[in-house]
Amino acid sequence: MFSLKEYTQEILATIILLLALVALRMITAKLIRRFAASSHLLEHRTNLVIKYTHVFMNILVTISLIVIWGVETKDIFITVSSIATVIGVAMFAQWSILSNITSGMILFFSFPFRIGDTIKIHDKDFPIEAEIEDINTFHVSLRTKEGEKIIFPNNLLLQKGISIMPAHYEEKEFFD
Template structure:
């Protein structure tokens, strides 16, 4: 009976935790359906749709974690100390690997600005290494290109934004793109 009384002190926090988790699950389902519906009406490829859904889920999960931290009354000085330490380590790592940050930023720009899309045939105007290939996949850090000869080239996203690019008439057969 004594253990039950001790747990009774956390009843509000437990109920609030269940409500937050249920709310996040519902928001994830609703947002995924809304994003897919918008993608269908806008004729956006499924790969890009899945990336947007993944990023949306990351934001919702982060908000849920913040809500749980607040509900359970974690002291703010502990949160700030932990966050500042994490941000310092991440900042040093990104400073040491600035190209990584550049590729992530370029991937986000490519994802949302749509200068070209999966299935487009492009020519990269590079003096030393010109490339003519079909875009197979656009990822967060790099893009997969397939040449006429069938070679797959992994090209960093930041270079795609720095180099001149021409979109050419396609040399590919029409096919379904799946993840």
């Protein structure tokens, strides 16, 4: 028969772990928002990074809860390997999506260019010079001088050489 006294340690450890999760989620969200504010990053990009870190923390807490409640290591490995196999097969064709998400995270934290910058993408076959309109999770929206809108995947943006063009100022004659 089920008795609370038998599972006191597990219940206490679960409560502590869940409280730690809540505290860590709040702390990381504040730190990411502080970093974003100091770097003048967009709110929706900040929220995406916070969402990704929270998902990662939830996965770690779930694994910790499994260990706390005494699931056999052998059973954990069988379950994880089965899930990894299914995900691996399903995601093999979708590797570019994961690559774009990862690239979006790298662009968020390293942020070599900003919205409004004019960049030149050094591609032998299709060079592009355009202004950055938006940076999303999967792609960057660019606008050429001719008004053409180009959607460029984040992973390709990290693979190509990029020049950030200086701001163009109108040539004015000055008279004394």
